[in-house]
Amino acid sequence: xxxxxxxxxxxxxxxxxxxxxxxxxxxxxxxxxxxxxxxxxxxxxxxxxxxxxxxxxxxxxxxxxxxxxxxxxxxxxxxxxxxxxxxxxxxxxxxxxxxxxxxxxxxxxxxxxxxxxxxxxxxxxxxxxxxxxxxxxxxxxxxxxxxxxxxxxxxxxxxxxxxxxxxxxxxxxxxxxxxxxxxxxxxxxxxxxxxxxxxxxxxxxxxxxxxxxxxxxxxxxxxxxxxxxxxxxxxxxxxxxxxxxxxxxxxxxxxxxxxxxxxxxxxxxxxxxxxxxxxxxxxx
Amino acid sequence: xxxxxxxxxxxxxxxxxxxxxxxxxxxxxxxxxxxxxxxxxxxxxxxxxxxxxxxxxxxxxxxxxxxxxxxxxxxxxxxxxxxxxxxxxxxxxxxxxxxxxxxxxxxxxxxxxxxxxxxxxxxxxxxxxxxxxxxxxxxxxxxxxxxxxxxxxxxxxxxxxxxxxxxxxxxxxxxxxxxxxxxxxxxxxxxxxxxxxxxxxxxxxxxxxxxxxxxxxxxxxxxxxxxxxxxxxxxxxxxxxxxxxxxxxxxxxxxxxxxxxxxxxxxxxxxxxxxxxxxxxxxxxxxxxxxxxxxxxxxxxxxxxxxxxxxxxxxxxxxxxxxxxxxxxxxxxxxxxxxxxxxxxxxxxxxxxxxxxxxxxxxxxxxxxxxxxxxxxxxxxxxxxxxxxxxxxxxxxxxxxxxxxxxxxxxxxxxxxxxxxxxxxxxxxxxxxxxxxxxx
Numbered sequence: 167x168x169x170x171x172x173x174x175x176x177x178x179x180x181x182x183x184x185x186x187x188x189x190x191x192x193x194x195x196x197x198x199x200x201x202x203x204x205x206x207x208x209x210x211x212x213x214x215x216x217x218x219x220x221x222x223x224x225x226x227x228x229x230x231x232x233x234x235x236x237x238x239x240x241x242x243x244x245x246x247x248x249x250x251x252x253x254x255x256x257x258x259x260x261x262x263x264x265x266x267x268x269x270x271x272x273x274x275x276x277x278x279x280x281x282x283x284x285x286x287x288x289x290x291x292x293x294x295x296x297x298x299x300x301x302x303x304x305x306x307x308x309x310x311x312x313x314x315x316x317x318x319x320x321x322x323x324x325x326x327x328x329x330x331x332x333x334x335x336x337x338x339x340x341x342x343x344x345x346x347x348x349x350x351x352x353x354x355x356x357x358x359x360x361x362x363x364x365x366x367x368x369x370x371x372x373x374x375x376x377x378x379x380x381x382x383x384x385x386x387x388x389x390x391x392x393x394x395x396x397x398x399x400x401x402x403x404x405x406x407x408x409x410x411x412x413x414x415x416x417x418x419x420x421x422x423x424x425x426x427x428x429x430x431x432x433x434x435x436x437x438x439x440x441x442x443x444x445x446x447x448x449x450x
Numbered sequence: 451x452x453x454x455x456x457x458x459x460x461x462x463x464x465x466x467x468x469x470x471x472x473x474x475x476x477x478x479x480x481x482x483x484x485x486x487x488x489x490x491x492x493x494x495x496x497x498x499x500x501x502x503x504x505x506x507x508x509x510x511x512x513x514x515x516x517x518x519x520x521x522x523x524x525x526x527x528x529x530x531x532x533x534x535x536x537x538x539x540x541x542x543x544x545x546x547x548x549x550x551x552x553x554x555x556x557x558x559x560x561x562x563x564x565x566x567x568x569x570x571x572x573x574x575x576x577x578x579x580x581x582x583x584x585x586x587x588x589x590x591x592x593x594x595x596x597x598x599x600x601x602x603x604x605x606x607x608x609x610x611x612x613x614x615x616x617x618x619x620x621x622x623x624x625x626x627x628x629x630x631x632x633x634x635x636x637x638x639x640x641x642x643x644x645x646x647x648x649x650x651x652x653x654x655x656x657x658x659x660x661x662x663x664x665x666x667x668x669x670x671x672x673x674x675x676x677x678x679x680x681x682x683x684x685x686x687x688x689x690x691x692x693x694x695x696x697x698x699x700x701x702x703x704x705x706x707x708x709x710x711x712x713x714x715x716x717x718x719x720x721x722x723x724x725x726x727x728x729x730x731x732x733x734x735x736x737x738x739x740x741x742x743x744x745x746x747x748x749x750x751x752x753x754x755x756x757x758x759x760x761x762x763x764x765x766x767x768x769x770x771x772x773x774x775x776x777x778x779x780x781x782x783x784x785x786x787x788x789x790x791x792x793x794x795x796x797x798x799x800x801x802x803x804x805x806x807x808x809x810x811x812x813x814x815x816x817x818x819x820x821x822x823x824x825x826x827x828x829x830x831x832x833x834x835x836x837x838x839x840x841x842x843x844x845x846x847x848x849x850x851x852x853x854x855x856x857x858x859x860x861x862x863x864x865x866x867x868x869x870x871x872x873x874x875x876x877x878x879x880x881x882x883x884x885x886x887x888x889x890x
Contacts, residue, residue, distance in 0.1 A: 174454070180461045207888075222884040289718030290656060310718055310867040400864045400874070415537045416852045417885065418566060420544070 251335030338372030500529030588813035676768030687848035
């Protein structure tokens with residue numbers, strides 16, 4: 167295709183302008199304002215907010231909890247979403263029904279799905295413990311036991327998240343020319359060889375996007391913690407976002423909240439850059 | 451040519467829609483503001499608490515109807531759960547929102563909101579005689595920096611409530627006590643255990659023997675260490691070291707943990723859910739406030755007696771106290787009308803109606819004395835008036851009450867869920883020290 171010449175060279179900018187304005191007003195401006203507030207804890211420019219934060223053991227607990235949950239949750243969601251996409255990518259009768267069913271969890275808001283899971287995981291009346299009881303297993307405090315609570319948060323977020331990312335992987339799989347698979351089949355390639363030699367390399371860009379977007383979304387995870395565990399038990403689910411929320415709304419400490427969210431921004435940007443470097447290195 | 455026309459039309463449509471959206475919002479805002487200014491004489495907005503259709507919303511609606519009948523001023527309410535109310539007030543106040551006039555304030559947050567400029571002083575609206583109508587403790591709790599910022603709607607206290615129907619079913623007699631000869635916590639726990647053995651030996655009914663209406667909230671749970679002579683916070687209000695890592699706290703928290711571990715008190719229920727268990731007739735004994743009988747969801751007969759004490763600590767009985775206050779937003783455009791509503795709720799006929807509906811303990815001297823002097827006054831209110839006057843133990847006085855309650859609520863919940871008591875206490879001290887560092 168040749169280059170498309172537009173007679174009205176301003177048209178693209180006009181069309182993009184509304185969204186740009188919205189992004190500036192609702193994303194860029196609050197970020198900049200938050201960074202400024204974090205450096206002005208007492209109305210004057212200083213690092214005191216960050217110094218106090220780095221001396222605070224609660225902050226470091228939140229930092230490690232955030233890293234621990236995300237180190238498990240991000241790969242789990244990406245891998246499961248990819249497997250789900252592989253499953254629903256087959257051409258058999260009725261597959262569209264399964265695509266719909268797999269995607270359904272994402273149609274429920276995170277708030278409602280947290281409420282549903284909170285009810286199901288309840289120690290006293292939850293259906294999960296009822297099922298365990300049938301097999302003679304003692305009721306588990308999924309939301310009140312330190313060994314389970316962080317996994318419960320991962321479960322709640324992933325039940326919905328995997329459905330969403332599956333659709334991106336499915337779109338990526340649909341873009342692969344089937345002739346390549348046919349050639350591989352003729353050459354005698356089996357399922358695993360096809361998967362690792364053809365499929366995964368060819369959806370690299372999709373994987374990259376899912377990884378970045380998933381990382382951003384999961385580092386900012388808030389609803390399941392606020393509704394189901396409130397950062398407990400014993401701070402085991404007290405992620406940075408929840409600590410920022412408490413600082414802003416319970417402690418009325420806006421500079422502290424702003425400092426935490428600024429640090430979160432730096433963490434997410436750093437991880438994104440590293441991911442970008444790793445993937446581009448493999449490409450070279 | 452066609453493409454040029456199409457692209458021009460498309461661009462124009464997009465531009466017009468953006469402009470209309472902006473103008474539309476601006477117009478709506480202006481209209482709203484004009485309405486607020488024009489109608490502010492006739493309508494005020496109240497942020498208050500709700501506990502469901504049958505609960506506080508219905509009672510609040512009655513109050514608003516009465517106020518409108520008396521003054522012609524309409525009140526519109528926004529209802530929020532206990533947990534959300536604090537967040538909403540914080541969000542609206544920081545944003546300097548003008549869309550509300552009156553707010554319900556937890557007593558422990560009066561100083562914080564006054565310090566942050568969220569609420570306006572009431573000295574111009576209350577005469578000295580009107581201020582003197584409140585009992586001293588209730589009036590003082592609404593004062594910050596020598597100015598009255600909030601008026602007390604009522605005070606509160608704790609009694610031991612029991613489900614008479616369950617006791618009858620278990621073949622057990624209702625407990626009685628006097629201020630001089632109280633039940634001990636240990637005795638109540640034993641009664642709870644006995645009731646569970648008879649009513650729910652295998653746990654299939656999900657009954658609870660003995661629990662606290664506000665489990666894992668400092669408002670109520672702190673009365674346990676207070677009842678052993680423990681304080682709530684250091685005198686400077688900025689430290690917990692030397693206060694909660696003392697014997698009263700360690701002993702009382704260990705006792706409470708054993709109550710949960712023995713299956714007498716509940717585990718896994720949120721604070722709201724625990725109260726709902728008693729309201730639904732699924733709990734035998736509960737430490738609760740005087741609003742308990744009026745909030746029952748079933749017809750079970752509910753009895754009460756004086757709050758328990760710990761064995762060997764009969765002289766240091768302590769009950770949780772303090773309640774809700776009413777204040778005026780500093781951003782309100784209708785402060786005069788808002789003040790009328792505040793006085794209606796706290797001193798006027800509105801307060802009489804509220805006390806009658808919610809059976810709360812009054813914070814007005816006249817009303818307290820009425821109860822004490824009236825031989826035919828409700829027994830529960832008489833007990834409550836006695837406790838409010840004699841065993842009430844104020845909550846921690848600190849500008850960091852948000853941090854204090856958040857950290858200690860979590861500490862109580864961790865202990866309830868089996869965490870090591872001493873480690874939980876040490877963690878709470880550390881966290882509070884970090885929070886208080888900026889103030890020291």
